[in-house]
Amino acid sequence: MKNYNYLAFNLHLLLICAACFSCSKNDDPQPDRDPTPDEEFYYKLHRVENLAMETDDDNPTEAKSAVYFNLATQQEVPNAQAKTMRWDLSFSGLYNSFIGGNNGTNATNFGYGGAGKGGILILEKPFDEVTEVPDGAQFKLGSGVIGTDDAGAFSEGIGWYLYDFGGTILGNGTTEKTHVAYALGASVTTNDGTVIPARTIILKTPRGDIAKIKMISCYKDVFTADKWFKDTPHMYFTFEYLVIPAGSKHFEIKP
Amino acid sequence: MKKLTSPTTVLFFILLIAAGCSKTEELPPLNQSRILSFKVPTADGEIIGAVDESDKTITLYLPFYYQFSVIDPEIKLSDGASLLEESVTVDVLDNGTIYTVVGADHSKTSYTLTIHLQQVSPLIITEPSTADQTAIWSIGDNRISIKANFHTTDPTLIKASLVDESGHDHPFIANTGYGPAGVVASIGADGKKTYSYGSLQIPPELLPGMYHIKVSHLALNATTTYPVQLVWGRPASFVYAPVTIGPGETFTLESASTAIHDIREAYFTIGGEKKMLEILSQDTKKVIIRVPDDTPTGTHIPSIVCGEFEPSTPGWWGITITK
Structure with missing residues (x-):
């Protein structure tokens, strides 16, 4: 009987201790959310669908506020945080269709003054064929520097989309094919037979990581040119990307 | 005397001194829930906040030329410690932000952040009107520029409004058909740098009358001494809308x-x-x-x-x- 009491006492003590430990676990602090990406983020193909921009077709020449986007969290970042390292690329200008990186040293960059060391460039090469960061890559440091392509209207150099103002460059000339923005994630052939190679954006993030980005569509839920019309809901950006850590050179997908 | 200098006595004193030297004072253990450093990364390095362990404060002096509206500090903690609060950006006008550090030993320490925004004051507006001549502006005009010593080229840091005779604020529209408002810096004939905050629109719903101009840049505010007069004008440009x-x-x-x-x-x-x-x-x-x-x-x-x-x-x- 004495032994039984001794065992029971110890068992109770054990249970009380276990209960105490399990209770104290709830009081443990939650770790603060570090905005830097973890290792799992790299060497993976990521996709963002229908990233919505504020659009007003009644005022097509009125640029809306820039949108700041974090590739790791796939979240927009508030405008007030423009001078932080919390965003990787910006969408600005008319229809928020001009893209830039996050750089603190360039006075035309939204991140000016901050610690961002980012930049952006565009290649006339399909996404899958871009296997490494080009030697001597010259990144543009300003904001809104990659947008309309020379093959379309209102061109501003090599761009990520072709704007078919009159619907005659890629469209069939009908009204519904006017004012269509063709994302150049895949190559296209214009009505006069010119082949426009696919474009791939190379982005240096503010922390020096490198991303390659394929812009796929500006239209909601539709990702191929045959389904893009003047009145298809826009601007909803769909794009895919792969990020490699700072200092790396080769784009590859790792399991 | 001889006895005092004998080898035995010398050895005794050496041992006594050695024993005395080996006695160590135990310092109180260091707090395991400390902020070791508080830094704000910038384009040209970092701004270091002073962490004061005596009153558990962090003091940050923030120069105006970084044009920060928020800071995103990098905080180094004691080994094994973590922040209780989520890592968030802090508005430069907010003082009293609390950081609670929880140490590996579950101790907690709270630090209070104070930001000293180093702006050039006072903020002075170049008055469109004088005591003798009142500037006349058309209601709805979207080519308004306000000149002042803003010391920033970031239009998002500036707020401008018209104040009516009842004291009500009417913010200028800062994103018009000609694009968002911008700031242009120039050197005047007097060698002073002036900033022009332009492409602002007078709200078209305002009524004719006398209005003062009020501006703010982060912690600084200014209002014109003399008002401008708003009047109806002649519409001269229309939104492109052929139908x-x-x-x-x-x-x-x-x-x-x-x-x-x-x-x-x-x-x-x-x-x-x-x-x-x-x-x-x-x-x-x-x-x-x-x-x-x-x-x-x-x-x-x-x-x-x-x-x-x-x-x-x-x-x-x-x-x-x-x-």
């Missing part, structure tokens, strides 16, 4: 800048003759006009007459009338 309609149908003419007021006529000029149109409704931004049933087909440029002003017209684009 194709049939006789008897309506179209909308929307001003891109100066407010629309007191429209007395609307018409097409066809073959040198006025073809009067019916005004269905109007506000300060737009007018809805009906085309008469007997309007000839073709593309016609509309005109409106506001008050005593000369006619206003889009000039180069028109309304196409089809059967």
